[in-house]
Amino acid sequence: MDKRPLILITNDDSINAKGLRKLIGLMRPFGDIVVIASEQVMSGMSHAVTIKSPLMPRLVHSEAGYIEYVTNGTPVDNVKLGKHTLLERKPDLIVSGINHGSNAAINIIYSGTVAAVLEGAIDGIPGIGFSIDDYSHNADFNFVDKFVNIITKKVLDEGLPSGICLNVNIPKNSKDKIKGIKVVRQAKARWVEEFEKRIDPFGRTYYWIGGAFENGDDRADTDEKTLKDNYVAVVPVQIDFTAHAFVEKLKF
Amino acid sequence: MDKRPLILITNDDSINAKGLRKLIGLMRPFGDIVVIASEQVMSGMSHAVTIKSPLMPRLVHSEAGYIEYVTNGTPVDNVKLGKHTLLERKPDLIVSGINHGSNAAINIIYSGTVAAVLEGAIDGIPGIGFSIDDYSHNADFNFVDKFVNIITKKVLDEGLPSGICLNVNIPKNSKDKIKGIKVVRQAKARWVEEFEKRIDPFGRTYYWIGGAFENGDDRADTDEKTLKDNYVAVVPVQIDFTAHAFVEKLKF
Numbered sequence: 045m046d047k048r049p050l051i052l053i054t055n056d057d058s059i060n061a062k063g064l065r066k067l068i069g070l071m072r073p074f075g076d077i078v079v080i081a082s083e084q085v086m087s088g089m090s091h092a093v094t095i096k097s098p099l100m101p102r103l104v105h106s107e108a109g110y111i112e113y114v115t116n117g118t119p120v121d122n123v124k125l126g127k128h129t130l131l132e133r134k135p136d137l138i139v140s141g142i143n144h145g146s147n148a149a150i151n152i153i154y155s156g157t158v159a160a161v162l163e164g165a166i167d168g169i170p171g172i173g174f175s176i177d178d179y180s181h182n183a184d185f186n187f188v189d190k191f192v193n194i195i196t197k198k199v200l201d202e203g204l205p206s207g208i209c210l211n212v213n214i215p216k217n218s219k220d221k222i223k224g225i226k227v228v229r230q231a232k233a234r235w236v237e238e239f240e241k242r243i244d245p246f247g248r249t250y251y252w253i254g255g256a257f258e259n260g261d262d263r264a265d266t267d268e269k270t271l272k273d274n275y276v277a278v279v280p281v282q283i284d285f286t287a288h289a290f291v292e293k294l295k296f
Numbered sequence: 297m298d299k300r301p302l303i304l305i306t307n308d309d310s311i312n313a314k315g316l317r318k319l320i321g322l323m324r325p326f327g328d329i330v331v332i333a334s335e336q337v338m339s340g341m342s343h344a345v346t347i348k349s350p351l352m353p354r355l356v357h358s359e360a361g362y363i364e365y366v367t368n369g370t371p372v373d374n375v376k377l378g379k380h381t382l383l384e385r386k387p388d389l390i391v392s393g394i395n396h397g398s399n400a401a402i403n404i405i406y407s408g409t410v411a412a413v414l415e416g417a418i419d420g421i422p423g424i425g426f427s428i429d430d431y432s433h434n435a436d437f438n439f440v441d442k443f444v445n446i447i448t449k450k451v452l453d454e455g456l457p458s459g460i461c462l463n464v465n466i467p468k469n470s471k472d473k474i475k476g477i478k479v480v481r482q483a484k485a486r487w488v489e490e491f492e493k494r495i496d497p498f499g500r501t502y503y504w505i506g507g508a509f510e511n512g513d514d515r516a517d518t519d520e521k522t523l524k525d526n527y528v529a530v531v532p533v534q535i536d537f538t539a540h541a542f543v544e545k546l547k548f
Contacts, residue, residue, distance in 0.1 A: 090343035090372075091405045098494070098502040120342075121505075128489040129503060150418060152537050153343045162537075166402060166486045194548065207484070208539045225548040229538040232459070234418045237380040242350070250350040251381060253373075265543075280546055281537035285404050285414075286481045287460045290532040291517075296446065296477040 049075030049136040054122045056086040056156030059114045063142035066185040070192050079112040080122040089118045091159040119156035123163040138164035141174035144183050148213045148267035149233035161209040170199050171209035178216040187217050191276045211279045225276040231266035233259040301327030301388040306374045308338040308408030311366045315394035318437040322444050331364040332374040341370045343411040371408035375415040390416035393426035396435050400465045400519035401485035413461040422451050423461035430468040443528045463531045477528045483518035485511040
């Protein structure tokens with residue numbers, strides 16, 4: 045008899061996030077679950093790992109087929125702890141999210157949600173990072189079940205090529221029905237930062253990060269365009285920073 | 297009369313690192329310098345940005361053509377502060393490092409050093425991340441001048457395509473002379489983690505991250521192979537996580 049799939053779940057909005065609870069609920073019918081999530085909010089932590097201090101995971105829930113740890117680490121730390129130490133065997137799938145806020149376009153590089161599944165992909169573990177285009181703490185996840193289920197089932201059934209995982213962005217809930225799922229590419233975009241300058245009670249200057257998202261990419265097959273058109277955007281992603289086309293051109 | 301180039305310098309080993317001081321010394325003949333570096337060691341911080349708390353840069357040195365700030369932020373925060381707030385104009389070049397330790401292969405995704413120049417590339421600013429394959433606090437940088445100078449001069453003279461920057465890894469000093477500079481690709485490699493388990497005085501389990509680097513990539517034109525062969529490895533890099541070859545194959 046085959047074992048039930050072992051699914052590792054994490055996120056970057058902390059163990060208390062509504063999106064994580066939603067994702068856990070959706071994953072339980074698919075297999076045995078181990079949640080390893082951060083105590084603190086880890087938004088913007090990208091692929092950061094904790095080197096200067098030790099990690100202290102705490103088991104906070106354990107029943108047959110469902111285990112939950114909370115940690116002082118980053119999302120990538122959580123996956124490293126899972127795949128090398130806390131899990132009895134290599135997981136069949138890593139899912140991360142559901143992130144409160146889009147991780148399309150340039151947001152992927154700041155995202156702890158997607159970093160977590162990329163970390164699994166390094167070891168050939170299939171992974172899916174789910175995000176919804178709604179930053180609200182109380183984002184509406186009620187309409188996402190169908191899409192999360194279709195994508196999860198496909199990845200569990202068919203796997204993914206080694207080193208590749210999926211960055212899935214779901215449009216915000218609106219009166220218009222989501223039109224379907226499209227497989228597309230990361231849009232080229234950027235944040236135009238405007239730091240807000242303030243003076244503290246001791247006369248020192250400090251800055252809060254701010255800014256506006258600017259999409260300068262008008263290609264039809266990007267995640268930004270797809271989200272705008274009210275489709276779920278699936279981008280297969282991998283870790284290869286090489287600008288291959290320029291390798292041949294640069295000479296020393 | 298043309299202005300002297302404006303060069304922004306940062307790193308991830310903190311403002312006190314020997315590698316940063318070496319890089320500042322090498323850059324001063326090339327232009328006007330603004331250093332924005334972190335007070336604390338930021339190794340392994342990847343592309344993390346500080347969202348939960350404000351940034352407080354402090355001016356610690358100012359003379360004609362040479363300014364130095366220390367901050368409570370990450371390497372990417374430092375570049376964001378530089379390009380949007382602290383610098384009078386967009387810099388002509390961002391250099392980062394010289395990192396104590398290789399940022400070849402998979403190390404690039406954990407690296408704050410390379411993240412800093414990638415952050416500049418988002419806005420089309422040419423950048424070079426320099427690292428040496430020597431983790432020692434007191435690494436020997438005496439032999440690097442020639443290579444840093446050649447690469448910097450070329451980038452200042454010719455620029456780089458928008459969105460692309462360079463990840464430069466220099467072999468550790470040895471009795472064998474470095475053979476030259478090669479332009480290559482990021483090797484596929486991974487860290488095989490082995491967390492070291494310990495018990496604290498209160499009986500709680502904690503883990504220190506550890507592990508061994510494993511290069512499973514035998515292609516001739518990778519950064520790992522090039523470093524091993526005692527060449528300086530230059531990889532042109534960009535932010536595009538899309539696994540393009542798989543986009544056409546995945547259907548929903």
